[in-house]
Amino acid sequence: MTVLIDIVKDQARSENGQRAAALSAKYETMTPQDILRDAIRNEFFGDITLSSSFGADSAVLLHMVSEIDPNLPVLFLDTDRHFFQTLQYRDELKAKLGLQNLVVLKADETEAATEDAKGTLWRTHPDACCDLRKVRPLNRVMERYGAWISGRKRHQSSTRANLPIVEWDGKHFKVNPLAKWTQADLDAYFAQHDLPPHPLVEQGFPSIGCFTCTKPVEQGQDARSGRWADSEKVECGIHNPIYGGEGI
Template structure:
């Protein structure tokens, strides 16, 4: 469906990639998904420079660091974002499947599914394209991430996929963007508080996520079709 768009824009990165997608090709039908994590300020700044009214979807799992919530408010105000959509898990699903709030300890994949994957699928309903901040230098399953791809009928855009760590740092410095407050405490990649530790390095920033487990991703970057087929029920 989107082969022509991919062929035309696949060689572009950063704002050069975003601008035609946000203001023309998918105007009104595109959203940015942000964790407001360690490097989120770069992509959010790029998007706000193009269109501050671009819908920004963020997942509040109920397990976030207080510092992330404060950072979200800081960046939203600083960048003038006018359509921030804070998405939360369904209360009835949490009540049935994670009433004690401890599911992350015994089944982290299922916890991510009900707190991240399902809420994001609902939030993306009606959009034809979405933007994420994955980068190849993070390694693992992200080492070959494309800048543009079609996933379950939507165009998925990763305008920072080919950016290096130095480019990210240079962008933050050039625009004097605030860093996530947990960076100075030794966190290199920041997710939910129970599943993120002070670990990792500049070359392997995601080492602190689900440390000690084989798990590398929360699941939102897998096919939405597969996610729906395995969706848990609260009934």
């Protein structure tokens, strides 16, 4: 029986990986808005959510989603270490765009008290801090969904240069409708729709995470080079293939 279950799981992984590859190829020639409409209304109807950091470029994707389905669940990982400007920006965009289903996720209080009693885990073990405050809270809520939308883009860093538009992580499909867009595309969309910028962008923060682990970026550097600067860490972990999926 165990062997049969493993065979079924392997087949499902393969089929879902193939589906992700086919959708990614299909979406490569489509606009982000058309990708979102198809993903939300057809491919993953009723089974998809959006995760947003409410960071530097987040208003673009949030605006697109608000015009397609303002009731789509929008997940925000509140790490208790965000810049206060980010929390203000979150509330501003929620009101301005008419987002009706903002879901705020936080670390389990018992786990946080046990694993980070001194509040210094971000310094001593940043991967563990991200796991506690981002990965686990997101994993818990994602048990309800089969797919989620992210705002990652290929231009942001060398590690995202080959980002597909649709991925399979072993348990969920991830849709990256802005993968092809450049900073110029994003800037043009901000201007066209009169979207407010994150207040920290003009202070040299093109990518914004927790205040404990984010620094301004010098001109010419990757947009994400200020995240976990002076370390080998480049991602918080929520986009790793943590379920054993082979991706595409």
